[in-house]
Amino acid sequence: MTYRTELNQDIAHLGNVELLTPQPERSLWYFKDVLGMEEVHVQGGSVYLRGYGDYAASTLKLTAAPRAGVGCISWRAASPEALQRRAKAIDSTGLGLGWSDGDFGRGASYRFRDPDGHLMEIYYEETKYRAPDALRSTLKNLPQKYIGRGANVRRIDHLAVLARDVAANRTFMQKHLGFRLREQVLFENGQLELGSWLSTVPTHHQIAYVKDVKGASGRLHHFSLWVDNREDVLRAADILVENGIFIEAGPSKHNNSQGFYLYSYEPGGNRIEIYSGSFLVFAPDWEPVLWNEEERGTGVYWGAELPESFINYGTPDVTNAPSAPKSNIPVFDPY
Amino acid sequence: MTYRTELNQDIAHLGNVELLTPQPERSLWYFKDVLGMEEVHVQGGSVYLRGYGDYAASTLKLTAAPRAGVGCISWRAASPEALQRRAKAIDSTGLGLGWSDGDFGRGASYRFRDPDGHLMEIYYEETKYRAPDALRSTLKNLPQKYIGRGANVRRIDHLAVLARDVAANRTFMQKHLGFRLREQVLFENGQLELGSWLSTVPTHHQIAYVKDVKGASGRLHHFSLWVDNREDVLRAADILVENGIFIEAGPSKHNNSQGFYLYSYEPGGNRIEIYSGSFLVFAPDWEPVLWNEEERGTGVYWGAELPESFINYGTPDVTNAPSAPKSNIPVFDPY
Amino acid sequence: MTYRTELNQDIAHLGNVELLTPQPERSLWYFKDVLGMEEVHVQGGSVYLRGYGDYAASTLKLTAAPRAGVGCISWRAASPEALQRRAKAIDSTGLGLGWSDGDFGRGASYRFRDPDGHLMEIYYEETKYRAPDALRSTLKNLPQKYIGRGANVRRIDHLAVLARDVAANRTFMQKHLGFRLREQVLFENGQLELGSWLSTVPTHHQIAYVKDVKGASGRLHHFSLWVDNREDVLRAADILVENGIFIEAGPSKHNNSQGFYLYSYEPGGNRIEIYSGSFLVFAPDWEPVLWNEEERGTGVYWGAELPESFINYGTPDVTNAPSAPKSNIPVFDPY
C-alpha cells in the first residue's frame, strides 16, 4: 500500500482552497474580522484572502454560490518539471481537465478531478506576497505584520474531503501526486477504509479523505487553519463564542494526528478548523498508523466524544438537515 | 440574600481537605507521582501531602477508609480573635462539635458540621512549611522547589460538596462563616437552588454547594487543585491518560466561574479537578450572577456538554455500583 | 514592621489610575488599538478607558498634560463605613485634601497625598459597567465582550510609584490604609529600603514603592495591566514590536513577586507593564520576603538582567535624558 518508489517530492504544498458560500458577506466577516485573515483581492464573485504567515499572494478564495462546499483545491508543484511530470501522470488517468492560465497570483495550472470528483489543480508559478507599508512586519522573515485581530490564524494548513470510496482516492493521490500515507481508520478487520491522512512533506497531513456516509460525492468535511500554540486555539474558542459562531467540537485533542482542534461552521455552512499541535513526520519509511473500531473511538484523545454531526455533516449538505447540529448559543442556521 | 454586614473577613482560606480512599496506595501514587504533590508526613492510616506553592505544612490528607468521600474540611481563620468569633457563632447554631488540639501542623481547632453533615473545622495556628535542602527553591518566595514531576499542581484551590438543601448550607456559610455569594444556578424561576459558589476572598470560590440528586448527605462532588496556566491543564490531560486515569470531562471552560477544568477520578473514586483560569472578584458589592435553565446549559462555555455522571456521581457513591470507577480509557459507567 | 492589628480590610482594590500624557492621541491609540482597552467616556482633556474584565465603568483615565506621569490614584473602599474610617485616619495625618463629588462613575471621594506627594483618593460608590449591546459578552459573568483586539488586556492590576523615602510611604499605607507588606528589597544590611510591595487582598501587590534614584518626588515607575496567561504576554510582545512600541524589558520572570512581565513605554512616555503569573497570598500571617543585594540581583529570575533604564527612568523624566533608553527598533522618542 506504499506507492513510494524514488518519486521526487513533486507537490510542495497546499496552495489555495476555494470555499463556496451562500452567505458571502458574512463568510468574509468570519474569515477577516473573526479569524483575522487579510483581504487582498476581489474578482468576479470571489474575494481572495491570506493568513499573515502565508508567503503567497492568496491562500483562500471565497466564492459566492447557491450552496456551501469546496471549489478548486490548488497544489503548488516543487518545480516547473515537477508540474509537467504530475500533469502527464494525471492526464494518463483520464481525470485531467487541461490547462488554464491560472487564478489570481498563479501561473499556468493543470486542472483535474480526483476520483470522487473534487476539482483540483497544480501550478508552479506563484506571485509572492509583498506587503503594503501598513502591513509590513518588523520581522524580515514574516510576509505580513501580525495584527492581533481576532483569532489571527497564521496560515492555511490542510483540508479533509468526503469521498464515496476512500481507497480509490487515496490511491490516486499516492500514485499520481506522490502523497505518502500517514494514518488510516480501518474498520471491519481492515476491510472498511473510513479515513486516510496523506502528505508530501513532514507536516502530518495536507489532505485527508473521509468516508462520505451519505454516499454523495465532491463534498468537504473541513478546511483547517493553523495557529502557533494550543493557547491560541483556546483563545479562538472565546472569540468564536463571543461572535455567536457555533462551535461543533473542541478545543480538544485528536488521537489520530494528535491535532489540537476547534471546529466551527463559518456562516456559509462550511466546517472550519482552527488547529495547532500535531507532529511532524520525518521518517522516510514511516509505517502508516492504523486504527480499528476500538482504538479509534470517535477520534478524541481526551474527554468528550465527537458529536454525530462530525460524522454526518459535510458541505454541501445533502439532507433535509436531519443531522443538522443543534446549538443553544444564539446562532446561525446553515440551511 | 447578601448577609454581609460589616463582618470581618474571618476565614482566610481553605486550609486542608481530607479525602477518604479505599485504595490508599494507588491514591497516593495518583497525587504524588501523577499530580506531583509532595508527601510530608504519615500518621495512623493517613498520609499528608502538599503542593509546591502551598505555604502550609500540609494541605491534603489522604485517609484509608472503606469508601471514598471527603473527611474533614479545614479552614484557616484570619486571626486568633476571628477563630474565637467564628467558633462562638457556630456554637450558637447547635452544629458545633467542640475543640481539638488540631491535626498535623495545626493548632487548636474548632470542629463542626455544616447542615448537610460535612465535617469541618476552623483553626488559626499553623506550622509553615520549611523545605528540606533537597526541596528548597531557588526562589525565596516559593515555599518549595518546582520539581516538574507529572502535572505538578501548585496548590489546593477549592472544593465542591453535594447537599440535599443547597440554600440551607449556603446560608449557614454566609451567616456564620462570612462567605460571600458569587454565582448561583437557580432553576424553576429561581425556586430551585441547584448550586451556589462562595468565597471569603477575591478568588472566585473556595467552596461550592451543589444539589445532591441522589438525596444523600455529606458527600463530595470534587476537590480542586490549581496550575498556573491553561496550557498546564492541557499537559495534565496528556499525563492522566498516559497513566490510565479516567478523564470524565475537559479540558474545557465552564460558563459559571469561567474556570478551565479537567475532571478525573483518583483511584479511590473521588473526583479531582485540575484547574486554572477563572477570575478574581474585587468588588465589595458584587452582585451574584444567577443562571437559569437556559443560560446554564450543562455548565460549559465551549463545545461538548458535561456528561451525566458529572451530575449523578459523587463520593461515597450511593448506588449499587461498587463505586469504583473503572479506568483504562474506553470508558466507565459509574452506575 | 507589621501594623496589622484587627484592622478591617477597608481598601477593596485599586479602582482607577490617571495617566498624564503629552501625546494624548497616540497614548489613546496605544491603550485602545494596541492593548485592546475600550474607550467609554470623554470629559475635559481626559479619555476614560477600561479592560474587558473590569467591572467598573472606567479604570484608566488618560489626561493630556505637558509632561508624562501619574495623576490621581483612586482606591475603592470596602464599604461606606470603611471609607469614613480611612478618611478620618488620613485626615489625622495632615495629608488629607478633603472631599470631592467624585470623578466619572464614582461617588464622594476623599482626596489626599501620600508622603511623597502622589495624589490619591478613596471612594465607595461606583457605577458598575453595563455593556451596550455590541459589547455584551456571551458570558453572563463577564462585564464586557472579549473582542480579541491587539493584546486585549483583561483588567488593571497594580502600579509602582517612585519615592524619596520608601519606608515613610510604606508605613503610611500600612498604618492608615491597612496595606500589608509582601516583599521588600533591603540593601546595606537592611538599612536601605529600596522597594516595598503592598496589598490589602490576596493578589500579590496593588502598589509598590520604589526608591527614586533621582531624588525627585511624586513620580511613576509603571502601571500594570493583567492578561490571563503567560502566552498572552508573549503574544503582546509581538504586537508591541509590530506597532513600533519600544520594549524595555521582558517578557521574562521577576524573582520577587514571580510576576511574568513585559515593560514598554506608551507613546506619552509612561512605562506600562503587561503582566501575568505571580502568586496569591492567602496567609493572614504572611512573613514579608526580604531580598538583599545578592539575592535580588537586578530582579529577574531568568536570563538577562534588567536594563539600567529600569532603575533610572520614571515619569515625569527629571533629567536631560542621559538615561534615556535606546531602541534599535524604529520608534518614538519620548523626550
Add this chain to the structure above:
Amino acid sequence: MTYRTELNQDIAHLGNVELLTPQPERSLWYFKDVLGMEEVHVQGGSVYLRGYGDYAASTLKLTAAPRAGVGCISWRAASPEALQRRAKAIDSTGLGLGWSDGDFGRGASYRFRDPDGHLMEIYYEETKYRAPDALRSTLKNLPQKYIGRGANVRRIDHLAVLARDVAANRTFMQKHLGFRLREQVLFENGQLELGSWLSTVPTHHQIAYVKDVKGASGRLHHFSLWVDNREDVLRAADILVENGIFIEAGPSKHNNSQGFYLYSYEPGGNRIEIYSGSFLVFAPDWEPVLWNEEERGTGVYWGAELPESFINYGTPDVTNAPSAPKSNIPVFDPY
C-alpha cells in the same frame, strides 16, 4: 547561491548527535532527569538517549571525553539509493572517510568531515524504537509514553556548529547534501558571511553554520531540543533554575528563524537549546532572508540583547576562559 537543481531530497533528517562531555554522569542527569529524555542503551563510554517523540532507537549519544564538544553528527538518508548518491558525491570532494557498520540502531554509514572538520555520517537503515510495556503510550502514533518528567523535551531538532569559513561549509552542504539556504547573516555589505541556516525539509533549519570568532575548527555552538509550545519553554526555564543550571539567554524570541529559545549549558559545558515556535518553509523557491548589521542586531526580536558569551563561547572552549559567562545563580564552572 542556490544550488538546487532538480536534486532529490536525499537527506531526510538529522538522525543523531553525539555530544562529548568531561562530566558524563552529570551530563546524563541533565538530559535524563532535568530534560526528561530516556536512556536506552549503554556501550563503551557512551550512553544513548532519546526524546519521547523521536521515532528512532536513539537520537542523542553522550560520550565521556576530556573536553566538551560535538562528536559525530548523523544524518538519515531518504532511501538506500539516496545514501549511495550522497556517499558518491561526498567521496568526489575528497572529504569522505569511508563506510562503517553503523552505530547503535543504525545500519551501514558513510562517514566524512565537513570542510571545517566536523565529523558526520549518513545512513539509511534505522531500527525503529519499540517501547517496553512501561513506556508504551496510550497514543498509537506516539513512539513512547509522555512521562511528564522535568522539561520533557519531545525530540531533537537541529544543531548549530562553528566554522572558520561559513561560506565554504554552507556551500558544501548545499552542493553535496542537498541542503537549501533559509537565512543568512551577512555583514560588511554582504562580504562577511557570519551565519547560514540550512534545511532539506520544511522545518526551518536542521543545521546552522556560524562564524567561529576564535578561529578554531570543528566546534559546536549549540544542540537544540524541541518542545511543543512556548509555555513549555517557560516551564523549562523554571526547571533549569531550580536545578542550578546556568541559563545563558532566553526564554525569548530570535528575529532570524523566529525561534523561541532558551539556552543553557549542560554540566559538561555544551550549550543546549530548548526550542519551540519558528516556522515551516513550504515554498520550493524560498528566497533566503538576509540580515545585515543593523537588521540583525544581536539576533533577538524582543527585549534584552544576547550576551557576549553567545558569540564567544563554543565547545570545546579554546580560551583561558576570558569570555566565560558569569552567573549569579550558584552554578557550575565549565572550565
